Amino acid sequence: MSGSRGWETDKRASFYSLDRWLRHARRYRGFHEPSVELHLNLIYTYGVVASHFARRLSAKRLSLSAGNVLMILRESENKGRPLHEIGELLLVSRANITALVDSLERRGLLERVGQEGDRRVRIARITKAGEALLESILPGHYAEIRRIYTVMSSKEKILLSRLLTKLRNNVQRSIESDRERGENT
Amino acid sequence: MSGSRGWETDKRASFYSLDRWLRHARRYRGFHEPSVELHLNLIYTYGVVASHFARRLSAKRLSLSAGNVLMILRESENKGRPLHEIGELLLVSRANITALVDSLERRGLLERVGQEGDRRVRIARITKAGEALLESILPGHYAEIRRIYTVMSSKEKILLSRLLTKLRNNVQRSIESDRERGENT
DNA sequence: TATTGTTATACTCTATAACTATA
DNA sequence: TATAGTTATAGAGTATAACAATA
Numbered sequence: 220m221s222g223s224r225g226w227e228t229d230k231r232a233s234f235y236s237l238d239r240w241l242r243h244a245r246r247y248r249g250f251h252e253p254s255v256e257l258h259l260n261l262i263y264t265y266g267v268v269a270s271h272f273a274r275r276l277s278a279k280r281l282s283l284s285a286g287n288v289l290m291i292l293r294e295s296e297n298k299g300r301p302l303h304e305i306g307e308l309l310l311v312s313r314a315n316i317t318a319l320v321d322s323l324e325r326r327g328l329l330e331r332v333g334q335e336g337d338r339r340v341r342i343a344r345i346t347k348a349g350e351a352l353l354e355s356i357l358p359g360h361y362a363e364i365r366r367i368y369t370v371m372s373s374k375e376k377i378l379l380s381r382l383l384t385k386l387r388n389n390v391q392r393s394i395e396s397d398r399e400r401g402e403n404t
Numbered sequence: 405m406s407g408s409r410g411w412e413t414d415k416r417a418s419f420y421s422l423d424r425w426l427r428h429a430r431r432y433r434g435f436h437e438p439s440v441e442l443h444l445n446l447i448y449t450y451g452v453v454a455s456h457f458a459r460r461l462s463a464k465r466l467s468l469s470a471g472n473v474l475m476i477l478r479e480s481e482n483k484g485r486p487l488h489e490i491g492e493l494l495l496v497s498r499a500n501i502t503a504l505v506d507s508l509e510r511r512g513l514l515e516r517v518g519q520e521g522d523r524r525v526r527i528a529r530i531t532k533a534g535e536a537l538l539e540s541i542l543p544g545h546y547a548e549i550r551r552i553y554t555v556m557s558s559k560e561k562i563l564l565s566r567l568l569t570k571l572r573n574n575v576q577r578s579i580e581s582d583r584e585r586g587e588n589t
Numbered sequence: 590t591a592t593t594g595t596t597a598t599a600c601t602c603t604a605t606a607a608c609t610a611t612a
Numbered sequence: 613t614a615t616a617g618t619t620a621t622a623g624a625g626t627a628t629a630a631c632a633a634t635a
Binding site: 270273277301302303313314316317337338339340341 | 617
């Protein structure tokens with residue numbers, strides 16, 4: 220980004236290495252070094268991975284979210300998906316999924332059709348053009364995923380998946396109890 | 405988000421469980437199930453964790469990036485940091501760090517000062533108000549980090565940190581070789 | 590010539606509220 | 613009353629390009 224060359228990888232690595240933080244952070248009762256280090260690593264690694272794939276997708280003029288919409292719709296095949304379901308799957312609000320679907324529909328990558336039986340609902344369905352676009356992306360996409368994760372064994376991948384899932388479920392539980400507490404106050 | 409109640413956790417969990425993808429995905433030569441599953445878990449888990457902390461910070465009218473700027477500046481104490489360095493650490497371009505620092509300066513949380521010796525450079529330095537704001541946030545922040553990661557042992561945390569670091573380094577290497585290839589074409 | 594910071598622009602994403610049409 | 617979708621709006625993030633001041 221920003222067109223600068225020497226990517227300052229060393230500077231960032233030492234920044235995120237946590238040593239620098241300890242002087243201030245140790246003052247806090249709750250501070251727990253392995254947890255904070257893992258937290259920073261999760262955030263930092265996600266950023267690098269996500270921007271790598273976002274850059275690859277941008278060559279096809281797709282954002283990560285837009286790519287995910289097409290993936291969901293291809294998986295649903297010609298049945299399509301109601302817009303609110305797409306939003307739920309991607310953690311995007313109903314209001315915002317409208318704009319996302321709009322932009323993909325304008326490009327002819329999906330179409331909206333009505334649902335018989337409930338006239339409130341609109342179904343988004345992938346078009347031939349949308350499928351063709353995915354076909355041009357996915358071979359390289361899956362190959363790149365495979366490539367970047369070669370730094371771990373399959374056993375490590377499975378363990379890591381399991382730990383991330385446990386973490387996620389724990390956070391979701393606490394989000395829900397936050398909300399309940401918020402609603403009763 | 406979107407004010408809906410029953411967060412559809414089950415629907416999303418089964419969506420990200422990968423089973424649904426296999427029918428299409430197996431067609432691709434590069435497809436490697438444990439890698440793709442881990443990739444989805446990384447993205448999905450980051451989303452849940454990041455939005456949890458973003459919501460907590462928003463109570464103090466700070467974005468994640470804005471909070472990170474203050475953390476960097478507190479760590480630098482009264483020496484402060486040149487704007488371009490902050491941008492490098494946070495993966496934000498020089499153009500965009502200007503707006504971020506602007507908004508924090510308007511609120512009196514940091515100040516810009518000149519650097520003697522190089523009059524191009526401007527240093528951002530945290531103010532007393534900025535430090536006070538951090539002090540009001542960090543005890544709860546560190547406690548919450550500790551809390552959400554209780555689902556793993558310290559040994560697992562260290563292993564996970566190590567694997568994420570290896571992954572990140574690998575992606576950064578490939579970003580750099582992409583760039584070199586791009587520049588020579 | 591290169592670097593630092595700024596301004597400007599455009600697009601995406603997120604969050605909220607209010608509206609409609611249906612159920 | 614609740615749900616599905618839309619419209620509108622505002623703030624934040626990201627990506628580029630062009631520019632002034634300085635090195």
